[in-house]
Amino acid sequence: MIRKIITIDEEKCNGCGLCASACKEGAIAMVDGKAKLIRDDYCDGLGNCLPACPTGAISFEEREAAAFDEEAVKRHMENLERAKAETAKEAFACGCPGTAPRILGGGKTAESGHGGCPGAASRALGGAGSEDGLSACHGHSPRAAVSQLRQWPVQIQLAPLGAPYFQGADLLIAADCTAYAYGDFHNRFIRDHVVLVGCPKLDPVDYSEKLTELFRRNEIRTVTVARMEVPCCGGLERAVRTALERSGKSLPLEVVTISVEGDILS
Structure with missing residues (x-):
């Protein structure tokens, strides 16, 4: 018909x-x-x-x-x-060691702060690390905690492949939990990077497919993967390595592993 x-x-x-x-x-x-x-x-x-x-x-x-x-x-x-x-x-309910509950010792200070859907609209954010205080936490001086985020959205599944900020970018692909485990995440990792985040454990998708297209379509300069030490987080690293291989691009790749106590292991 x-x-x-x-x-x-x-x-x-x-x-x-x-x-x-x-x-x-x-x-x-x-x-x-x-x-x-x-x-x-x-x-x-x-x-x-x-x-x-x-x-x-x-x-x-x-x-x-x-x-x-x-x-x-x-x-x-x-x-x-x-x-x-x-x-x-x-x-x-998989019994994965990465989901085992544990109590972490205190003493660590976090120095940095913090479809069609308007909230998912792609945008470039200016002034990362600037002194104008626009991104500073409410009630604190601009120096206390200034966001280094340069673009939006940050979720891998929401990021538009053709966004202009990917051109010439130093790309950070981070597991969701890393920003909570590592206290100075904004200054150490996000500064001067375009950021994508995801969790291979919770998102029932194959990140490598979208990342392959991202690498193919854009002139990415470098790729940094920030992952947790738990085994399930290796899925993010594997997805990035697979995507790089499939894309045919030979890009500098750094993998940083963070412990659940907030230490950089490698």
Whole structure:
């Protein structure tokens, strides 16, 4: 039948995944860092995904397509929910040594502070480390704790591949927990770097796919990986090494391992 259905322009798609989250029928999935319409009969043609796209990559077209199948969508969503439940079960009940509870000794002082969605909009932040105090903690002098963050967003899954700040960047790819474990993280690691963060334990995605495209499309200068000592954090390092290999780029790579007590181990 001829009907209205969405179409996705891969050139405009930045891989943010907001459309996939907005689609209540699960018709859109992220494949190789790009949004894809996985089955015509999952798309109801109402276009809930259109306003979620920040780059205008999604539009309507009329073409030969299978009719919307509500029962097939219901089964598909049930399968997705089942997969999510299994992923959560594996993530939190695996007995991984990195999730073992422990009490850490005190005495360490943290010297630094601290779809379509407006909060996920890409932006470059100026004045990192400046004395104007715009990023300083409320109620303290600018010298007390000035953020060194230079760009937004910072989550690997939200970062747009074509953001201009990646060109010529010294890239820091950090595990989520590192900024909490290492007290001077902003000054030691974030200063003068573009930052991406993620957790291979909690995010049910393969980071290497998006990072491969990131390395291919941009002229990155150097890559630093900041990871925790726990075994599961090795997934982030492996994803970066795999992405570099697949991208064909030979970039300077430094891997810094931080202990749960906040010490740099290597």
